[in-house]
Amino acid sequence: MPFDAAEYAERLRDTKTRMEHYEVDVIVLTDPSNMCYLTGYDGWSFYVPQCLVVALDAEEPIWIGRGMDANAAKVTTRLSYENILPYADDYVQSTEKHALEFVAEIIAERGWGAKVVGIEADGYYLSPRGAGSLRAGLPDARITDITGLVNWVRSIKSLAEIAVMRQAARILEHVMEAGVEAVRPGVRQCDAAAAILKAATEGTPEFGGDYTAIVPMLPSGKGTSTPHLTWSDAVFNQGEATILELAGCRTRYHTPMARTVFLGDPPQKMLDVAQVVVEGLNNALEAVKPGVTCEQVEGVWRDTIAKHGIVKDSRIGYSIGLSYPPDWGERTMSLRPGDETEIHPNMTFHMIPGVWMDDWGIEISEPFLVTETGAEPFASFERGLLVR
């Protein structure tokens, strides 16, 4: 397990403190990142219903999942076996019964049937039907939405987590180098993606890589007008740009980064915009300090690019850390107008001020740690449009 028992105990304590604040007695966590954060549970089993039940009056969380995954809970967590509760296989993808009915039965059996029960109603991997089954099975409970409760506990990292993210950053540097190296005229996109995934997974000799919560994003040519395209077996062309949004991942902790590579002589407009993006990124990183708010940081970016006549209407960053597909963000803070969250030491962000035009775009980003004095980029990689 990547962390010691004391660290998991502290995470659980902080979660329970927040539960008291939210005035909930029991929470049902279906986000695999939150399940892993509190217990270490790690398996690709989130394509079927599973959850962790945390109750204020129970010392240990309860893992509930599919029968064949119970051994994964035994192998990857310190939970006592009596708190690992498998459901029968005929719940899987059934139209007649739902695993959340089983979860409701367990909650009722433990005496929490008339309590306030929180669910992650806007997270991943709890379906509307699943929520309905839980509600129907607990007619006397008050079901309430606690989306983000554990995510907010996660927003400030421990020293052990920061150490792991620094390891992820070593992997990231290796990955980005492999990616930039692989983007060459005539090379198939899938071969570049193969080199990237190999680098991300082998990691470094000291630190093996884990799978990233998002696959390499690799829009090329006109595709750079949008950020979330993956790859095909088309080749890279001379005279075109390719965006690489990649990450290093170490025991589920991510440090992502984007760079834009141009093959040949970039048009002046692209050079100009890249320079503005770097200036805005640098200024916004400079503005990060404990005590400033997320929107203030974004405001510095916005003011910088406005001077150059550029407008961007999407957020420029988000909190990062432990994650599972489909997102390596933590879904708490965003660097954007209206987010008044105060920045604290040991928060970690991905600042990604992408600019997308009608048929081209630029992404240059940095993952960073908030220290007592400012933003410390996790990784070191040439910051600018990479011309090859």
Add this chain to the structure above:
Amino acid sequence: MPFDAAEYAERLRDTKTRMEHYEVDVIVLTDPSNMCYLTGYDGWSFYVPQCLVVALDAEEPIWIGRGMDANAAKVTTRLSYENILPYADDYVQSTEKHALEFVAEIIAERGWGAKVVGIEADGYYLSPRGAGSLRAGLPDARITDITGLVNWVRSIKSLAEIAVMRQAARILEHVMEAGVEAVRPGVRQCDAAAAILKAATEGTPEFGGDYTAIVPMLPSGKGTSTPHLTWSDAVFNQGEATILELAGCRTRYHTPMARTVFLGDPPQKMLDVAQVVVEGLNNALEAVKPGVTCEQVEGVWRDTIAKHGIVKDSRIGYSIGLSYPPDWGERTMSLRPGDETEIHPNMTFHMIPGVWMDDWGIEISEPFLVTETGAEPFASFERGLLVR
């Protein structure tokens, strides 16, 4: 785009026929596999709300997603631009507003506010809060659950889809070879996973690989007692087994396969169980014919292993094809007791009769196509416990 316009038109026609049968006027598809199936839309954007709205009285589906992803819809689909409707970025991960409110507004604007509207209430990527927002925004509509509607359309493949799955199988053979080759005493698991991901992504010289909807699963040693563990940087040990459940993926179509590798001399019990698994697998494959049911196929497996005193209480297979994370199954048919679905030509399955004991396990599986006469395995790879 991987398929021609006529194929997409036929998929849409089949979907509308099924909508009539379900008595729904409009469906909101949030499963990225179904969005891609009907339009070709392909981007890693499903970590924020997005959907395809299909209405009986509209010729074309409507794509609704985040602003920055609208260009991805323009690049990857044939939809007319007036049916690509982006929402503003402040909907993203907001606690105050939800993108499904925007979806409801569009449905109302198009005059469908008092219709029967189907949602994928037990699929991926529609949250309970999202469903609630849709419901609140369409007070005069009747909201109904149509989970699986398009998945069932997908269950019988076209010849073009089968051709793509055969390409995926060529990639799979390359991947499995790389994986079995990489599992050696003293090699880090992450290095084997790196070799696997490289092979899966480069594919073959003719057919580039796409990302698989599930990452390589690689339980080793005691971890083979459970199927869904991924890798760490621990090394493989002499005298231990490793399960490889991998896939080839071609333009989002999957052919998965599992094999078990033993380093050294396997214990007799493992050799015995592997032999029974292969016998059961062979018999069950032999039993596949158009007209038999899913449960009849499983029954043949069950009878075979019962003779050897082995019991397995989980399903032995499922429908496969086009998919996005977190699952490469289609979530329609399962090879298990109670599934009375009749098997038809051009259905495609992954038959995976895994057996997991307290501290070890065996998986040997085959992806196959149903022909007019029986099961045709997609891939060719030594079927048995692989001793190295």
